[in-house]
Amino acid sequence: MRVPPGVSPGDFSDAIKQFQQAIGKEWVFTSDEDVDLYRDSYSPFWHEQEEPIPSAAVAPDGVEQVQAVVKIANHYKIPLWTISTGKNLGYGGSAPLLGGSVVLDLKRMNRVLEVNDKNHYALVEPGVSYFDLYRYIQDKNLKVWIDPPDPGWGSPVGNALERGGGYTPMRDHFDCHCGMEVVLANGDVVRTGMGALPNAKTWQQYKYGFGPYVDGIFSQSNFGVVTKMGFWLFPQPEAYLSGNVMVSRHDDLYALVEVFANLLNSGTVQATTTVVSPLAFGRDPELATLRASGSTKDLEDYVARKNVAYWSVSLPFYGSAKVVAAQWEYAREKFSVIPGVKFQDGASYRFPLDADQLAKITNPVPFGVPSLQTFSIGGSHSQGHMWFSPIIPMTGEAVLEAQQVFDQVFKDLSGAPGVSASFPVWSFFARAFVIIYFFPIEHDVEKNRRNREIFKRLVKTSAERGWGEYRTHTAFMGNISDAYSFNDHALRRLHETMKDALDPNGILAAGKCGIWPKAMRKAKA
Amino acid sequence: MKNARVGLLLALSLMITAPAFAAPDQDQIEKGHKVYDKWCFPCHGTGLGKPGTDSLAARGQKPAVLEERTDLTVPAIKTFVRHGVLFMPMFRKTEVSDADLDAIAAYLTRNNKP
Numbered sequence: 263m264r265v266p267p268g269v270s271p272g273d274f275s276d277a278i279k280q281f282q283q284a285i286g287k288e289w290v291f292t293s294d295e296d297v298d299l300y301r302d303s304y305s306p307f308w309h310e311q312e313e314p315i316p317s318a319a320v321a322p323d324g325v326e327q328v329q330a331v332v333k334i335a336n337h338y339k340i341p342l343w344t345i346s347t348g349k350n351l352g353y354g355g356s357a358p359l360l361g362g363s364v365v366l367d368l369k370r371m372n373r374v375l376e377v378n379d380k381n382h383y384a385l386v387e388p389g390v391s392y393f394d395l396y397r398y399i400q401d402k403n404l405k406v407w408i409d410p411p412d413p414g415w416g417s418p419v420g421n422a423l424e425r426g427g428g429y430t431p432m433r434d435h436f437d438c439h440c441g442m443e444v445v446l447a448n449g450d451v452v453r454t455g456m457g458a459l460p461n462a463k464t465w466q467q468y469k470y471g472f473g474p475y476v477d478g479i480f481s482q483s484n485f486g487v488v489t490k491m492g493f494w495l496f497p498q499p500e501a502y503l504s505g506n507v508m509v510s511r512h513d514d515l516y517a518l519v520e521v522f523a524n525l526l527n528s529g530t531v532q533a534t535t536t537v538v539s540p541l542a543f544g545r546d547p548e549l550a551t552l553r554a555s556g557s558t559k560d561l562e563d564y565v566a567r568k569n570v571a572y573w574s575v576s577l578p579f580y581g582s583a584k585v586v587a588a589q590w591e592y593a594r595e596k597f598s599v600i601p602g603v604k605f606q607d608g609a610s611y612r613f614p615l616d617a618d619q620l621a622k623i624t625n626p627v628p629f630g631v632p633s634l635q636t637f638s639i640g641g642s643h644s645q646g647h648m649w650f651s652p653i654i655p656m657t658g659e660a661v662l663e664a665q666q667v668f669d670q671v672f673k674d675l676s677g678a679p680g681v682s683a684s685f686p687v688w689s690f691f692a693r694a695f696v697i698i699y700f701f702p703i704e705h706d707v708e709k710n711r712r713n714r715e716i717f718k719r720l721v722k723t724s725a726e727r728g729w730g731e732y733r734t735h736t737a738f739m740g741n742i743s744d745a746y747s748f749n750d751h752a753l754r755r756l757h758e759t760m761k762d763a764l765d766p767n768g769i770l771a772a773g774k775c776g777i778w779p780k781a782m783r784k785a786k787a
Numbered sequence: 788m789k790n791a792r793v794g795l796l797l798a799l800s801l802m803i804t805a806p807a808f809a810a811p812d813q814d815q816i817e818k819g820h821k822v823y824d825k826w827c828f829p830c831h832g833t834g835l836g837k838p839g840t841d842s843l844a845a846r847g848q849k850p851a852v853l854e855e856r857t858d859l860t861v862p863a864i865k866t867f868v869r870h871g872v873l874f875m876p877m878f879r880k881t882e883v884s885d886a887d888l889d890a891i892a893a894y895l896t897r898n899n900k901p
Binding site: 289291295296298299300301303304319321347348349351355356367369370389393414415621622623624625626632633634635636637638640641642643644645646647 | 825829830834835836837838839841842844845846869871873874875876877878879880881882
């Protein structure tokens with residue numbers, strides 16, 4: 263049996279027995295065969311000693327059992343690593359950051375506690391997946407949408423705590439949560455917001471409650487174990503309409519993004535979309551040659567001859583049929599300041615979609631329907647992926663600068679030309695773009711080592727330009743935490759102060775987002 | 788290291804092509820169908836946006852939809868679920884229990900010829 267770092271085999275054996283008494287023997291996993299199922303299937307350390315493999319896993323089925331587990335862990339100072347559905351693939355999956363941790367697997371806590379389609383909210387446990395919540399709503403014919411991220415087997419709780427994003431107007435998942443129940447490291451149970459009021463009638467309707475608002479400290483952190491979480495849902499809209507805006511010159515990007523930002527920040531556009539250059543994707547051999555060696559003028563000439571776009575953005579609108587039509591009309595009016603701009607009507611739907619309509623949609627996620635379609639991203643022979651995801655300003659200048667800077671990193675470290683232009687910039691969050699860079703994971707040590715080096719250089723280069731990642735794989739949490747260093751790492755010191763107060767024995771998610779328990783801090787610095 | 792992965796794929800393809808003679812009962816098959824719909828269909832089902840099916844099709848596996856196969860074996864199915872393959876991750880026992888996995892295997896081998 264593997265043993266957590268800093269814990270004697272005897273103590274660990276005693277702790278395992280107590281875990282078994284607390285939650286049932288069959289839900290404490292200690293054999294290599296069972297524990298290996300918690301490895302990160304997309305680990306960038308595949309076949310390397312550095313891969314963090316857990317020592318055991320425990321799967322409680324309720325808040326009382328979670329309390330019992332953390333109390334036992336506290337007594338023996340056993341490091342726990344909490345997962346909800348454990349499908350955070352690309353960012354660490356179900357594996358801990360610290361090898362030897364015991365995974366606290368909340369998948370069995372999979373109850374949908376409430377869905378209200380009159381005031382549009384839900385209360386769920388961490389093991390509920392987007393698929394589960396969608397099925398629950400469909401089975402009961404409730405008139406609300408969920409906002410799934412790309413992989414539908416993820417957890418609304420886990421995804422929101424990682425501050426993930428989706429596609430509908432409820433796309434900022436942490437922003438759309440309302441109320442939490444949290445088990446602290448000492449076993450105490452806290453309800454946030456209105457949940458602090460016994461018999462609260464508005465736990466999922468009003469976020470703030472009374473006094474300091476603490477929900478944020480439980481996101482991307484290791485200060486507690488969230489056992490329930492409320493979410494605001496989107497009332498099933500009447501209609502969806504999309505419209506494509508296309509511009510023909512390289513420098514049109516500046517005005518395109520400026521108008522787009524105005525529409526987004528004023529609420530005319532309320533959902534996720536991408537700004538992209540279609541030139542980065544075309545398979546025309548002439549275009550491939552121009553991409554490799556042509557000038558901007560050559561590409562603009564190509565655009566004119568082929569009647570294609572240099573840059574484009576597809577605008578999604580959700581709401582009443584009359585309103586979405588008016589929003590698209592208003593958007594066209596605003597974009598008309600760009601000489602030569604062209605518009606194209608896109609998909610249009612009335613909801614609910616019937617089965618035949620749904621069957622014709624390759625990716626139904628923007629319509630509140632969870633899917634796994636995103637896993638086709640690496641191709642039929644892909645062995646996995648991870649994401650580099652920096653936040654950059656919502657300006658054309660920033661998009662071009664990021665592409666140039668990141669391509670240079672790829673060229674310097676791999677000798678291959680960068681492919682930044684083929685990565686769209688996304689509006690998952692208000693007022694800033696996020697670029698989601700795809701890194702393949704391979705069962706090839708040398709390739710993974712090279713990609714890890716490129717990744718670290720991208721983090722460093724981003725920081726030098728004033729850009730930071732919104733989220734990352736566990737392998738790089740330390741690097742990214744290092745980059746958020748204003749005033750000699752004042753924010754990290756604050757995080758550590760909170761960590762020491764809330765979890766003095768450091769049992770929860772050691773190393774998460776660069777926050778280490780006091781006892782390990784010097785060694786990990 | 789790459790060879791180890793190729794070895795696993797080879798072993799699995801041998802398991803797939805080996806004949807399977809299990810004759811699971813109808814209850815087990817029906818349970819397996821439900822578990823399959825929940826855990827497997829979103830990637831391996833029919834229709835658009837099913838990356839598991841698309842990947843098998845691109846790699847020449849026929850039929851690419853697992854439910855239509857008649858040559859899958861119980862050991863191969865269990866190995867795929869517990870070890871993953873390519874971009875398919877492994878599944879924990881809190882997701883797919885051993886009993887669920889037995890049922891999936893019963894469902895996916897229901898049409899095998901003795």
